[in-house]
Amino acid sequence: MSSPSPHFVSFEHVQKSYDGETLVVEDFDLAIERGEFLTLLGPSGSGKTTCLLMLAGFETPSAGQIRLDGKVLDNIPPHQRDIGLVFQNYALFPHMTVAENLAFPLKVRKLDKATIAQKVGDALAMVRLQGFEHRRPGQLSGGQQQRVAVARALIFDPKILLMDEPLSALDKNLRDQMQIEIRELHRTLGITVVYVTHDQSEAMTMSSRIVVFDEGTVQQVAVPSELYEKPQNAFVAQFVGENNCLQGTVERTQGKTCSVRLTSGENIEAENVDNNAKGKHVLVSLRPERVRLAANSADLKHCQNKVQGKLQEKIFLGDHMRARFFACDKEGFVVNLPNKEGIEHVKVAKEGQDMAIGWRTEDCRALGLPKPA
Amino acid sequence: MSSTTTFQLLTADGRALKAVLKKHKARRKRKAFLLVTPLLAFVIVGFCLPILDMLRRSTNNHIVEKTLPRTVLALKEWDAGGTTLPNEPAFASLAQDLVIAQHHRRATQLGQRLNYEFSGLASLFRRSGRHMEELVNEVRSTRGSYKETLIAFDARWGETDSWRVLKRFSDTLVADYYWAALDMRRDLRSNEVSLRPSKERIxxxxxxxxxxxxxxxxxxxxxxxxxxxxxxxxxxxxxxxxxxxxxxxxxxxxxxxxxxxxxxxxxxxxxxxxxxxxxxxxxxxxxxxxxxxxxxxxxxxxxxxxxxxxxxxxxxxxxxxxxxxxxxxxxxxxxxxxxxxxxxxxxxxxxxxxxxxxxxxxxxxxxxxxxxxxxxxxxxxxxxxxxxxxxxxxxxxxxxxxxxxxxxxxxxxxxxxxxxxxxxxxx
The missing domain is CATH 1.10.3720.10 (MetI-like)
Known part of the structure; x- marks a missing residue:
């Protein structure tokens, strides 16, 4: 038995297998602090929802243990865990009105009528749905249903709020608005939230910390900016945000940087993230907005890395300009340029024109390949 | 509203679009109706008509009026609530009707129908029908009374109840099958409907x-x-x-x-x-x-x-x-x-x-x-x-x-x- 963890929630060597052959979650270790907004991000089938369900008590870990507020959860049935849960399809009870839905967790806790009425009123005010008490869930819009679902999960003052892809059924505008509302609620209530999503921009918008999952293992745990700026491996780099990925072999290492010979022949300098040794195959990741363009390479100042590319296509997107090049033997080498002074030469450039492409060493990261290709 | 009246939308060949659309819609409806016509015909013939026939049979009572038309007319004036027997013309009409009914082999059928309401009438009608022609000849040759001859032939013709059944069921539309179905009974004399005693309820x-x-x-x-x-x-x-x-x-x-x-x-x-x-x-x-x-x-x-x-x-x-x-x-x-x-x-x-x-x-x-x-x-x-x-x-x-x-x-x-x-x- 390990000593009691000081963290609010802790997953300790948690494993889960449904069929006894393959692990859906492999050796999951995570500590969540009080008041955090933690997002589990990953593609579908990566094990993130399983982790959430194990915390809520609807799945049992095959190995390891989960603690909440100092207590081991293994033998506590889900209805005694005091965990609020919000589902993708809201799961509002269709035969009850909004007020009855909100009162449900209070009634099963045998609170007196006056307290229940008071709390239901407060909860409706919190999600700005006063006057909707007697509607049925079916008579509400998707966004309103989601607000009721959140209010219902919070009304009994749970220790922690879990949300399983709560916004995926909403259209984009409503989703953006709900993201702000949920963040606002988190800020005002100070409750700990564990949020599951496959949408990286949603994770970036809302979370104080993000856990990236793939194939049952944690790929990286970081605050949003770090996740974007400093992906730890190729999966994270590709999954979070847009990236140009260039394959190559490490030629030489010096301190924190290394020289990589790309498969197309160019030599570039990159940050050596995984301490890759000489001769190792790596994936160099480069954010499109960190790339600079010039008519010829002499104009690219401060850029240690310079390559030539042929402009394939340029798209004007208002706030920025997006150009696709054939460069480093790669179709669709993407460059994003903010729409401000200094990009006139790109605006007038013609498709098919050769241009110089450059970037700094610290903007590209050499990441170990997850599996040797 | 005003826009629809001031601008009339026209089709390419200059007809009013609204009328064309309406016509098109009507044609689609006709086509849809044609598709369900066979089933509709089947449901009407196989389902609706039998139900209507059942409803008709449950109240239909033409048999007395059809078989004994003269008797029904003659009994119009007779008071079924009283204790006296009908008069001589009623007996004469019955005799005449039964001769014709026997000729068409309907007397027994009538007796069976009336037997549902008053048991014993089946045999009375069967017997009377068979012998009525002889009885009529007898009355004619002796210039006697139909009433006396019939009562002498079968004492049941001298009971008011037999005649009451004829009178009560001379209507062409009766609810008596329903009374029977609900274990109720119409009193022949008072014509009042009442529930049968509980041990007789089936x-x-x-x-x-x-x-x-x-x-x-x-x-x-x-x-x-x-x-x-x-x-x-x-x-x-x-x-x-x-x-x-x-x-x-x-x-x-x-x-x-x-x-x-x-x-x-x-x-x-x-x-x-x-x-x-x-x-x-x-x-x-x-x-x-x-x-x-x-x-x-x-x-x-x-x-x-x-x-x-x-x-x-x-x-x-x-x-x-x-x-x-x-x-x-x-x-x-x-x-x-x-x-x-x-x-x-x-x-x-x-x-x-x-x-x-x-x-x-x-x-x-x-x-x-x-x-x-x-x-x-x-x-x-x-x-x-x-x-x-x-x-x-x-x-x-x-x-x-x-x-x-x-x-x-x-x-x-x-x-x-x-x-x-x-x-x-x-x-």
Missing amino acids: YLRLFGRTVVISLGITLATLLLGFPLALWIARLPSGQGNLLLVMVLLPFWTSLLVRTTSWIVLLQQQGVINDLLVAVGILSEEGRLRMIYNTTGTVIAMTHILLPFMVLPLYSVMKTISPSYMRAAVSLGAHPISAFWKVYFPSTVPGIGAGAIMVFILSIGYYITPELVGGRTGVFISNRIAYHISSSLNWGLAAALGVALLGFVIAIYWLYDKIVGIDNIRLG
Whole structure:
């Protein structure tokens, strides 16, 4: 038995297998602090929802243990865990009105009528749905249903709020608005939230910390900016945000940087993230907005890395300009340029024109390949 | 509004668009109607017309007026409430009518019809019809009185009740089949309708038994079907479909086979009794009577109607997302209370659909109660069949049928009032 963890929630060597052959979650270790907004991000089938369900008590870990507020959860049935849960399809009870839905967790806790009425009123005010008490869930819009679902999960003052892809059924505008509302609620209530999503921009918008999952293992745990700026491996780099990925072999290492010979022949300098040794195959990741363009390479100042590319296509997107090049033997080498002074030469450039492409060493990261290709 | 009147939209060749669209729509409607015409014709001929005919038969009473037209006219003035016999012209008319009726072989038929209302009249009419021609000749040759001759021939012509029946049933439209179907009786003298004394009531008791047994069968199918549907709905769809096929299997087996196999199982020398005796639970004399009574009807019909309960329940349960139960449990409800407060209410449309289907099917069931019902397990439909094929009292059979139909419609209406028919979901 390990000593009691000081963290609010802790997953300790948690494993889960449904069929006894393959692990859906492999050796999951995570500590969540009080008041955090933690997002589990990953593609579908990566094990993130399983982790959430194990915390809520609807799945049992095959190995390891989960603690909440100092207590081991293994033998506590889900209805005694005091965990609020919000589902993708809201799961509002269709035969009850909004007020009855909100009162449900209070009634099963045998609170007196006056307290229940008071709390239901407060909860409706919190999600700005006063006057909707007697509607049925079916008579509400998707966004309103989601607000009721959140209010219902919070009304009994749970220790922690879990949300399983709560916004995926909403259209984009409503989703953006709900993201702000949920963040606002988190800020005002100070409750700990564990949020599951496959949408990286949603994770970036809302979370104080993000856990990236793939194939049952944690790929990286970081605050949003770090996740974007400093992906730890190729999966994270590709999954979070847009990236140009260039394959190559490490030629030489010096301190924190290394020289990589790309498969197309160019030599570039990159940050050596995984301490890759000489001769190792790596994936160099480069954010499109960190790339600079010039008519010829002499104009690219401060850029240690310079390559030539042929402009394939340029798209004007208002706030920025997006150009696709054939460069480093790669179709669709993407460059994003903010729409401000200094990009006139790109605006007038013609498709098919050769241009110089450059970037700094610290903007590209050499990441170990997850599996040797 | 004004824009539609000021601008008239035109088609490319200059016709008013609105009229063209209307014409097009009408043509589509005609085509759609043509598609359903064969079925419509079939339903009208095979369903609506027989029901209308049944309604007609249940009140139709042309036979007295048709067979004895002169007698009916002659009895117009006679007071059936009094104690005096009709006058001589009435007897003369009857004699004349019966001679003609006998010629057309209708006297016996009339007697049978009137015998339903007053027993003994069948033989009176048969006998009188056979001898009426001689009697008329006798009166003519002796210039005697018809009244005296007829009474002398058969004393029943001297009883006011015989004449009252003729008078009361000379109307072409009577409700007496309905009174009979509801165990009521019209007093011949006072013409008042009253309920029969309780030990003479047959049909009300039979209706009551039919309803009670049907309710029992509905409840039994619900108790057996609910857990089964719940289990199948929770299985992965491959296994679930296999089990559903097994639930449906009885549909593909002849009803007769299923019913008779219950006879094999349940009869006193049957499989179950033999087994219980062999094991020693029952003695040879103590063999259970499980068939040819109410028990047999309930067991066999529950088995036969079970799929009608399971299928709607299953299809409703299949649509209930498992997240409802999870939500309820995460909100702090014990799994059992979550089931009752959240899951169960969501299945009510399925329960309603299944219950009303099983109940309405069983209330009109015929074959199974006929085969395994014995004396105490038969339904009203068996009585209707008896009147159709054995007693040949089609009017009463029709009235019983209409009463049953009315009852089913009343149940349907009541269900709509209480639960709402829109709440029924078959999937």
